[in-house]
Amino acid sequence: MFEQLMMAGSTIVVGVFGCVAYFFASNLILDRLLPARGPNAGANINRANAVRPWLFLAPAVILLGLYLVYPVFVSIWLSLHDSGGDRFVGLANYSWLFQDGKFRESMRNNLLWLLVVPAASTFFGLIAAALTDRIRWGNFAKSLIFMPMAISFIGASVIWKFIYDFRGEGQAQIGLLNAIVETLGGTPQTWLTLDIANNFFLMMVLIWIQTGFAMVILSAALRGIPEETIEAAILDGASPLQIFLKIKVPQIWGTIAVVWTTITILVLKVFDIVLAMTNGQWGTQVLANLMFDWMFRGNDSGRASTVALVIMLLVTPIMIWNIRNARKEMR
Amino acid sequence: MDNIAGTRSRLVWAVNLSVVALVVLWTIPTFGLLVSSVRNADQIASSGWWQALFPATQNLIVRAAPAESQSEEAGKFVLAGNALEGSSGTVSAFGASSREPTAFAPGDVADFGSGQTLSVAADGSYRIESPTRFEGRSPRIFVTARMPPSFTSSNYAKVIGAEGLGRAFLNTMTVTIPATVIPILIAAFAAYALAWMEFPGRALLIAAVVGLLVVPLQMALIPLLKLHNAIGIGKDYLGIWLAHTGFGLPMAIYLLRNYMVGLPREIIESARVDGATDFQIFLKIILPLSFPALASFAIFQFLWTWNDLLVATVFLGNTESQLVMTGVLRELLGSKGGEWEILAASAFLSILVPLIVFFAMQKYLVRGLLAGSVK
Numbered sequence: 001m002f003e004q005l006m007m008a009g010s011t012i013v014v015g016v017f018g019c020v021a022y023f024f025a026s027n028l029i030l031d032r033l034l035p036a037r038g039p040n041a042g043a044n045i046n047r048a049n050a051v052r053p054w055l056f057l058a059p060a061v062i063l064l065g066l067y068l069v070y071p072v073f074v075s076i077w078l079s080l081h082d083s084g085g086d087r088f089v090g091l092a093n094y095s096w097l098f099q100d101g102k103f104r105e106s107m108r109n110n111l112l113w114l115l116v117v118p119a120a121s122t123f124f125g126l127i128a129a130a131l132t133d134r135i136r137w138g139n140f141a142k143s144l145i146f147m148p149m150a151i152s153f154i155g156a157s158v159i160w161k162f163i164y165d166f167r168g169e170g171q172a173q174i175g176l177l178n179a180i181v182e183t184l185g186g187t188p189q190t191w192l193t194l195d196i197a198n199n200f201f202l203m204m205v206l207i208w209i210q211t212g213f214a215m216v217i218l219s220a221a222l223r224g225i226p227e228e229t230i231e232a233a234i235l236d237g238a239s240p241l242q243i244f245l246k247i248k249v250p251q252i253w254g255t256i257a258v259v260w261t262t263i264t265i266l267v268l269k270v271f272d273i274v275l276a277m278t279n280g281q282w283g284t285q286v287l288a289n290l291m292f293d294w295m296f297r298g299n300d301s302g303r304a305s306t307v308a309l310v311i312m313l314l315v316t317p318i319m320i321w322n323i324r325n326a327r328k329e330m331r
Numbered sequence: 332m333d334n335i336a337g338t339r340s341r342l343v344w345a346v347n348l349s350v351v352a353l354v355v356l357w358t359i360p361t362f363g364l365l366v367s368s369v370r371n372a373d374q375i376a377s378s379g380w381w382q383a384l385f386p387a388t389q390n391l392i393v394r395a396a397p398a399e400s401q402s403e404e405a406g407k408f409v410l411a412g413n414a415l416e417g418s419s420g421t422v423s424a425f426g427a428s429s430r431e432p433t434a435f436a437p438g439d440v441a442d443f444g445s446g447q448t449l450s451v452a453a454d455g456s457y458r459i460e461s462p463t464r465f466e467g468r469s470p471r472i473f474v475t476a477r478m479p480p481s482f483t484s485s486n487y488a489k490v491i492g493a494e495g496l497g498r499a500f501l502n503t504m505t506v507t508i509p510a511t512v513i514p515i516l517i518a519a520f521a522a523y524a525l526a527w528m529e530f531p532g533r534a535l536l537i538a539a540v541v542g543l544l545v546v547p548l549q550m551a552l553i554p555l556l557k558l559h560n561a562i563g564i565g566k567d568y569l570g571i572w573l574a575h576t577g578f579g580l581p582m583a584i585y586l587l588r589n590y591m592v593g594l595p596r597e598i599i600e601s602a603r604v605d606g607a608t609d610f611q612i613f614l615k616i617i618l619p620l621s622f623p624a625l626a627s628f629a630i631f632q633f634l635w636t637w638n639d640l641l642v643a644t645v646f647l648g649n650t651e652s653q654l655v656m657t658g659v660l661r662e663l664l665g666s667k668g669g670e671w672e673i674l675a676a677s678a679f680l681s682i683l684v685p686l687i688v689f690f691a692m693q694k695y696l697v698r699g700l701l702a703g704s705v706k
Contacts, residue, residue, distance in 0.1 A: 004652065008505040011572065012512050019516040027610040052609055053530040060521035060580055061536075066558075067551060067577025068543045074554035085557075124353075131350050135343075141350050143693055145357045150689035151682045152638030154657045158664065158678035159360045162367065162671060174379045174671070176363060208357065213700065220701050240342065265545045272640050272657075276664055291549045292641070301553050308549040319545045326541040330534060 019059070026055045072312065075305040083300035093306040103307070106285045110268065110314075112199055113206075113286065118263040120207045122256060125214025129222055130244055132215070142219070146212035153209070153272035160205045161277055164191040193282045202284055205273050210266065214259045221255035222248060261318050268314055287311050361682075368675035369482040375671045388423070389478050390432060391415075395459055395469035408461045410469060415455030420478040425451040432473035443470055486676035494673060495651060496659055496680055503637060503655040505568060506647070510575035510636045511629055517576070518583030519625065523613045525584065526591040527599060537588070543581040551578070552645045559646070566653070571646040578642070579632050586631075589702050590624035591617060627699025630692050634685050656681040 030051055034044035082089050097103050128145050132138035148156060165175030166188055173179045178188035192198050225248055233247045249256075271288035278284045280293065287307055294304035366380040378387050396412040403409070414422070424433035427441040427449050435441045437453040447461040449472065457472055459465075491497040524530075525537055555574060564570040594617065602612050618625075636642075640657040647653040654662075660674075660681055667673050689696065 004501065004505055007568065008509060011509045011568070015509060015513045015572075016516060019513070019520075023520055023610065027608065031608070049528075050530065053524040053528040053533075056520040056524035056528070056609070056613075057536070059517045060584060063517065063573075063577045064540075064543060064580055067555065067574065068546050068581070070558075071551035071554035072546070074557070075550055078553060128350075128353055131346050131353070134346050135350055138350070141354050143690070144354050146693070146697075147361070147686070147689065148357065150634055150638075150685040151361070152640070152657050152660075152685070154640050154660050154664075155638070155678045155682040158660065158674050159364045161664075162364060162675065163360055165671070171376075172378055174375060176359070176379070176381070179379050179381075208360065211357070216697050216700055220697075269547050269549065271549075275640075276661060288547075288549055295553060296644075301557075305553055308547065308553070311547045312550050315545050315547055319542050322545065323538045323541050327534070327538060330537065 022059065023056070026058075027052070030055065075308055075312075078301050078305035079309055081302050083298075083302050085301045089302065093302045096303065097306055097310070102280075102285055102290060105283060106287045106290045109199055109284060109286050113203055113267045113270070114264060116200065117203050117206050117210065117267050118260045120203070121210035121214045121263050122218075122259050124207065124211040125216075125259065126218050126249075126256070128211060128215040129219035130248075133219055133222060142212075142215065145215055148209045149212045151209065153205075153270070154276050156205050156209055157273050157276035160201075160208070161192075164201060166190040192278050192284075195283055198278065198282055198284055202273055202277055205277070206267065206270060210263050214263070217259050218252065218255060221252040225251050261321070265315060265318055268311055287314075364675050364679055367671055368486055368679045369484065370672065371483050371485065372670065372672045374481075375675075383482075384480050386420075386477050386479050389420075389476060391474045391476060392429075392432075393472045393474060395457065395472055397469055398465040398467065401465045406462075408464050410459040410461075410465060412457060413455045414451060414457050414472050414474045415476060415478070420455060420476040422451055422453050422455050422474055422476045424475040425449075425457075426473040427470070429471075429473065433475050486672045487680065490673055490677045490680065494659065494663065494677060495654070496656065496677055498651060499654055499656045499659045500680070502653060503657075506571055506575070506643065506655055507633060507636045509568075509572045510579070511632045513572065514576040514579040514583050514632060515625055515629060518580055518587055518628070519618065519621070520613065521580075521584050522587035522591055523609075523617055525588045527612075527617075528609065540581050540584050540588075544585060546581075548578060548641060552641075556645055566646060566648045568647070568653075571642060574642055574646050575632075575636050575639075579635070582631065583628050586628050586699060586702055587621060587624050590621055594620055623695065623698060624702065626692070626695040627702065630688060630696050631699055633688060634696075637685050 030048055034048040034051075035041070036045050036048070038044075078085050079093050080088060080090060082092075128142070132141045132145075135141070151159070163176045164178075165173075166178055167173050167175070173182050173188050175188075177191060182188055191201050194201075229247055229251065230243060233243045238247070269288055271286065271292055274280055274284055274286050274289045275292065280286070280289050285293075287310060291304050291307040291311065294300050294307060298304070363380045366383050367375055370380065370383055373389065373391075374383065374387070377389055391414065393414045393416075395410050398410075400412075401408050401410050414425075422437045424436060425439075425441070426432040426434040427443050435451075437451055439450065441449045443449055443459070443461075446463070447459060447470070449457065449459050449470070451457045451472065451474060455474070455476065459470065491500075525533060525540075551574075559565060559570045564573075598616060598620075599612055602616055607615075638657065640661060643655045643658055644661075647655065647658075649658060649662075656677075660677055663674055663677055
């Protein structure tokens with residue numbers, strides 16, 4: 001144990017000093033090789049300036065290439081091979097994919113998640129932002145609504161599984177949801193096994209986590225709205241609701257879109273919640289967990305990579321949209 | 332100007348009440364877990380956590396004091412003690428067999444058979460009398476009592492020791508700290524180059540970083556695990572540090588570049604005129620000025636690596652020396668699905684550090700979110 005702490009500590013020291021030493025030494029060497037004085041000073045400075053950015057960028061570019069770009073190509077290669085990655089099987093994995101019931105179920109559920117979670121989180125976030133900005137203890141309220149953001153998906157799953165807990169007849173219901181249902185005169189249910197509906201109980205967990213994120217960003221956007229537009233509306237006799245819907249919301253569409261897409265990407269990648277709460281049983285499978293299943297339980301790198309590529313494909317439109325936006329801003 | 336529209340007091344009330352409702356809805360799940368983590372298994376199973384603060388009726392099964400403690404009074408052998416073990420509950424009924432656990436009211440005398448009698452008083456003290464010596468295991472007493480609220484820290488003691496969460500805490504730290512520190516440094520240099528150095532391909536690189544922001548991790552898992560195995564890292568801490576560094580870099584570079592671009596141009600140019608090299612400018616001017624952005628990213632990366640399950644499952648083994656807290660929690664969910672006292676205490680321990688970091692550094696977290704999204 002002590003050894004492990006020492007190892008972690010020394011890694012930080014070695015890593016940090018290694019990085020600093022690399023940047024320091026490489027810059028020093030560059031200065032030595034192309035000195036900014038003597039007969040070739042001018043040419044040397046130009047050449048050094050051409051090289052130096054790449055010294056700064058090298059570790060990042062190498063790591064990005066190795067950990068994020070290279071895997072895309074390997075995944076494509078793996079998806080064309082069998083479970084062990086040895087034999088070329090052409091498009092067999094893809095044709096399997098489209099006939100697989102679990103895959104279709106995952107696609108359907110992912111679609112549901114994509115429709116519900118970003119919309120609900122953004123909606124609740126917008127309401128929370130609009131309301132908390134109007135009251136004195138708004139910042140305190142905000143930090144409490146924001147808090148689930150710090151909780152791991154798996155921790156959140158435990159929290160919500162407890163809420164959905166079901167006890168058999170004759171026992172006191174200790175799950176909050178069933179207790180409420182019982183008090184209102186309903187029959188307690190095993191919520192996580194109800195067909196279709198159980199998907200929404202899982203989505204609730206992510207909505208609970210992401211509302212705070214949406215709230216924080218939308219609240220900043222609401223505050224950034226020019227005062228004059230609101231003043232003019234008040235003078236024209238608009239009600240607070242009208243001001244919110246017709247003056248404020250249209251001015252923050254851009255931010256709403258950013259929040260929406262950010263949560264959309266998260267939804268496509270989410271897997272911990274499904275893994276922890278139902279493990280894809282009772283019709284709750286999603287792509288990310290399906291991929292995990294084929295990777296660990298199925299031990300089939302071909303099929304797992306194929307599923308991963310589908311997730312990648314679904315993310316791509318947002319990726320392109322983000323890049324285009326970023327380039328527009330740089331101009 | 333908002334106030335003018337909001338001066339109507341009914342509206343103010345409505346807003347306040349709605350926010351109260353939202354806050355309650357959003358905190359109650361976590362609060363329920365916290366309360367449950369300090370109740371014992373019987374309490375959790377017999378009543379909802381929202382009843383924990385009130386006295387509750389509980390059915391207890393108590394084994395009478397061991398036979399060695401018996402005394403002899405007037406030709407009878409007596410076992411005596413308190414069924415509530417000193418806590419100040421009130422007994423409402425008791426019984427001598429599991430078939431009729433509530434057959435008798437406090438003060439009554441129940442018959443155990445073969446001449447033995449049992450009586451339990453309202454304060455829980457019991458007395459078993461027998462014409463013969465007690466031998467072997469003492470009889471069981473069934474008590475229904477109204478117990479005052481009581482809390483225990485024993486769940487925490489249990490999960491830290493027996494369930495291995497103490498060790499997992501160390502493992503998580505081992506993963507998290509290097510995985511937070513190392514990407515910051517690498518990203519800071521890259522961000523500086525992308526923000527303040529002129530070179531061909533810069534725009535392309537920035538676009539690439541923006542694109543890589545959304546690459547799903549799932550994509551990278553199998554190829555990288557194969558790569559790690561091929562170059563001999565295997566499943567070990569070095570592998571997960573590198574993986575977290577790689578996966579965290581796009582966000583780090585993006586955040587830091589956005590921040591650095593906003594720094595005043597004059598400072599950097601006047602330093603250049605004074606003959607400072609890029610390395611010096613970066614170290615002495617940019618890095619100190621970028622502290623808020625560095626802090627923002629550090630918190631992000633810390634929360635992300637601490638809360639991560641996927642990367643840890645793939646790049647670390649599940650031995651005692653490598654299992655992180657989220658991994659333990661996942662295993663407990665599988666093996667102790669119904670033992671909520673264990674799950675609640677474990678879950679709360681695993682989210683404790685992120686919560687502390689969150690509340691202490693919220694300012695930087697919000698700032699980072701804004702820099703990363705509203706652009």
